[in-house]
Amino acid sequence: MTENHEQNAVSKPQRFFDRSLLQILVCPLTKEPLFYDEAQQELISKKAALAYPIRDGIPVMLIDEARKIEK
Template identity: 60%
Template sequence: MTETPHSDRKMLESLVCPVTHAPLAYDAAHQELVSKAAGLAFPIRGGIPIMLVDEARQLD
């Protein structure tokens, strides 16, 4: 897996959860944006965050 450039990481960190509007945490190991407030992890595919609830996975 490749490292996310600093500017891309800053962009990812500026996104908010589409459900709760709370901040998201970037999980580089899983290539996801995690919303602890909603209990969801949104995938990043090809460098593009997929911010659709139907595409998110439930956190344990």
């Protein structure tokens, strides 16, 4: 197997977040709208100061999985 072929076998195609989900998703803590951070692949709750990760295009809307951010 060549090195390039091995890299392709290991790497997964990146799934993109469907922005239309922003119309229905809210912060589970505050019930406020979320903001999409494309660079970090996170959904941001400004009021709760939490960033919910997006993994393989799927938002992980668990408070325990969220990262605390500065307001």
